[in-house]
Amino acid sequence: MSTSANKPSRSGQRHAYGVIRLLGLDDVMHSLGEQSFELYLEEFEYRLGQALRPADKFTQATPGKYRLALHGVAQASLIELAAAKLLRELKLPVDIIGDRLQFDFCMGFAAPQGECTNKQTAQAAEVALKTALQQQKSCVIADSDGVVPKQADPHLLPRFAEALERGELVLYYQAKVDAAFQRVVGAEGLVRWHHPEEKRVITPGEFIEAVENSELVKPMTEYLLRAGIARCVEWAPPLTVAINIPPAVLETADILPVVGDALQFFGLDAARLILEITERGELPDQSLQQLEALRGLGVKISIDDFGTGQCSLSYFRDLPADQVKIDASFVMAMQSSHKDRSIVRGCIDLAHHCEMQVVAEGVEDKQTAADLKEMGCDMLQGYWIGKPLPFEEFERAHLLGQAAEQEPDLFAALLK
Ligand code: C2E
Ligand code: CA
Ligand code: CA
DSSP: OOOOTTSOOTTOOOOEEEEEEEOOHHHHHHHHOHHHHHHHHHHHHHHHHHHSOTTOEEEEEETTEEEEEETTOOOHHHHHHHHHHHHHHHTSOEEETTEEEOOOEEEEEEOOOTTOOHHHHHHHHHHHHHHHHHHTOSEEEEETTEEEEOOOOTTHHHHHHHHHHHTOEEEEEEEEEETTTOOEEEEEEEEEEEETTTTEEEOGGGTHHHHHTSTTHHHHHHHHHHHHHHHHTTSOTTOEEEEEEOHHHHHSTTHHHHHHHHHHHHTOOGGGEEEEEEOSSOOOHHHHHHHHHHHHHTOEEEEEEETSSOOOHHHHHHOOOSEEEEOHHHHHHTTTOHHHHHHHHHHHHHHHHTTOEEEEEOOOSHHHHHHHHHTTOOEEESTTTOOOEEHHHHIIIIISHHHHHHHHHHHHHHHO
16 A cells, blocks of 8 residues: 655645554564464554544554554544554454454644645654553654643543443563563563453553543552462562552552551562562652651562653752662663663663662664673563563563573573
């Protein structure tokens, strides 16, 4: 198929543009083999064609990256409808010669603005895609105020409240390994929504922002906290579990008894629980006091997405935290950008000077893992080590005998 993206339309009509990037293609290729991988891409392109209207166009820009033109669409609200449809239809399970998979992808869209040419709109869509990748959102739509996240579906929160009641939320676990000694040291719990009607697993990019801005954030976090602690008790000490705690929850007065009671109920040593707090800006005094009190229980505090916020260095020096997680956007760009590599090195040194441990997230390849080890990074997390998995698969892959056979191979290269 061909598209008019990047060229002014001959009719003078203005269109919305989008870019979709399939994620994790190396892994899919590796697990499926070349022939099935072709089928996988063909199925994606077929579905894309089916989900778009007949007047819309798409073309492949590079393998796994597609540009779309939404014919005659000028408003962000219409793009939202198109994006919601694409998310729904492209995420349905796909069967490739006996393997059941789900497409993992990110989208960026832009509506035409003011005097913008179609080419400029198409460029804005590329920026929106970049933002989606950096912020790990499934879709970002650019509008006249710059790039903004897609508006939430009005039915989402009521349905999410039911999901919480019905136990449709589950934690997937992603391994964290010690960079020097090659051992799995714990896992981060990442929420997934097993949606029975849509028959798919929904990733947080589609709901977490709306939930974090609603009162459901507290019951969700408490539920996941208990779920993670209950699993961790079954693992051999000193394996840890990390749970994401949104800043709004940290502000609530009862987070301390909730954590304390859950640890006591399941009988988990507090030192095996890590609370990941996102660095978005300076925390209010009340939250800082809560962090101190949580540390007083023996719980470890980790600063997530380190490097993306706007906090002063003295703020970090005084922050009651044990660990920082360098944001994946720096780690993933390390091989192609000297600046990002320097930022990563700087974060590691800064954190060590502040007596904090460092986890690098978004480690996708062997070279990055080796470089991080050489820079003195303490722990690694990312697709190269393992993707987030349902707990049985996590245990099989990383904690049982199978892992013992695989891991030395994975890390052998680092030791040479
Ligand atoms: P985060 O806490 O920074 O989590 C890391 C995200 O990066 C996860 O996406 C994970 O699947 C993804 N990731 C890990 N390694 C790699 C890699 O090598 N390459 C790439 N491209 N991505 C990698 P996920 O699970 O979709 O979560 C996205 C965000 O949603 C999280 O970012 C966190 O902010 C939020 N989230 C996830 N689970 C929870 C939760 O239980 N509670 C709350 N409040 N937020 C959560
Ligand atoms: Ca996290
Ligand atoms: Ca992060």
